[in-house]
Amino acid sequence: MRTAIIADIHGNYPALMKVLEDARGSRVDNFIFLGDYAIYDFPWPNEVTRELMQIENAYMIRGNKEKHMGQFREERPDETINDRDGGLYHSVRELTQECYDYLHGLEDEMYIRLSPNALVYAKHVSPICEDPQTGRHLPYKFCANVLYRQAMEEKPFTREEFLLAYHNFINSDICSPYIQSVDANIIMYAHNHIQMHAYCGDKLIINPGSCGMPFDCNNKAAYTILEVTSNGFNVIEKRVEYDIEAVIAYTRSSDLYKKASVIGELNIHDLRVGSSNTHLLADIIQEIATAKNENNAGLWNCSDAVWHEAGERFIALLVDVKEDKHVFCKSNL
Numbered sequence: 001m002r003t004a005i006i007a008d009i010h011g012n013y014p015a016l017m018k019v020l021e022d023a024r025g026s027r028v029d030n031f032i033f034l035g036d037y038a039i040y041d042f043p044w045p046n047e048v049t050r051e052l053m054q055i056e057n058a059y060m061i062r063g064n065k066e067k068h069m070g071q072f073r074e075e076r077p078d079e080t081i082n083d084r085d086g087g088l089y090h091s092v093r094e095l096t097q098e099c100y101d102y103l104h105g106l107e108d109e110m111y112i113r114l115s116p117n118a119l120v121y122a123k124h125v126s127p128i129c130e131d132p133q134t135g136r137h138l139p140y141k142f143c144a145n146v147l148y149r150q151a152m153e154e155k156p157f158t159r160e161e162f163l164l165a166y167h168n169f170i171n172s173d174i175c176s177p178y179i180q181s182v183d184a185n186i187i188m189y190a191h192n193h194i195q196m197h198a199y200c201g202d203k204l205i206i207n208p209g210s211c212g213m214p215f216d217c218n219n220k221a222a223y224t225i226l227e228v229t230s231n232g233f234n235v236i237e238k239r240v241e242y243d244i245e246a247v248i249a250y251t252r253s254s255d256l257y258k259k260a261s262v263i264g265e266l267n268i269h270d271l272r273v274g275s276s277n278t279h280l281l282a283d284i285i286q287e288i289a290t291a292k293n294e295n296n297a298g299l300w301n302c303s304d305a306v307w308h309e310a311g312e313r314f315i316a317l318l319v320d321v322k323e324d325k326h327v328f329c330k331s332n333l
Helices: 013-025 045-053 086-094 097-104 145-154 159-170 176-181 244-252 255-259 261-273 278-291 304-320
Strands: 002-006 030-033 058-060 109-115 118-123 186-188 195-200 203-208 221-229 232-240
Touching: 002 013, 002 203, 013 045, 013 221, 013 232, 013 244, 045 086, 045 097, 086 255, 109 221, 159 195, 176 195, 176 203, 195 221, 195 232, 203 221, 203 232, 244 255, 244 261, 255 261, 261 278, 261 304, 278 304
Parallel strands: 002 030, 030 058, 118 186, 186 203
Antiparallel strands: 002 221, 109 118, 195 203, 221 232
């Protein structure tokens, strides 16, 4: 039996379609989807949702985006919605009622029996990567995508080196107690957009990475195939090419981009380089906020005045960046 595991589509319909095509060409028997499907980042919320709704033999859980959709569905005049949240409000409101109800009604976690010897526990955000007390990412490159990027820039590592280090991490005292407490022999999670897998004892841990917005220094769409055999499990990590520049061109012409051009440019840049570069915008915001005596302002808490000024500087910075000369993340695949 072969199962395709897909997560973090983020509204990127062309990436999803190429991944589904590749998975079906690989003769998968079913699908497991791990959340963050349709809203905010790219402008195909209904197309993505409708495609998911018609897939047969699919198990789906919701991600953090689906979990918090309700607060952005409420009726508020556009003039009361700041630019930081404009994209979220727009993409959630773009959903038809049928699509909204489907996504919002998904469960947070699921146990899936694939075979007598394969029981899956699936959840979008895993305590493997987050402090259960604070909800913050643990300070390791396996947990936070920004730390992955920083580690790659400081000392580039191969895919094999990363997977070995991940194996050691989940077998450490940090992760092993939680993993062993889960009543399943396969644990699947997503959220940080980093593709990886390893064993902790006899338990297999899989993160399929991101279909729509990878952050592991490879901009090809990511998903993973789990093959269950009578002798155990085979994990096949897949990367799929698609027309990223066409996605970017359509995104810039969309109403979503008009509602949130700063975040739109951040997403476009991240999509091209295959890594999270939110720190670039955050650093500009902090500098401007300090100058305006808004010392406690963060990326999502600054005033509109700070956001607008930071956005102009940020977009100007990206215009000046030449992708072949300014490398934020080196490919490790």
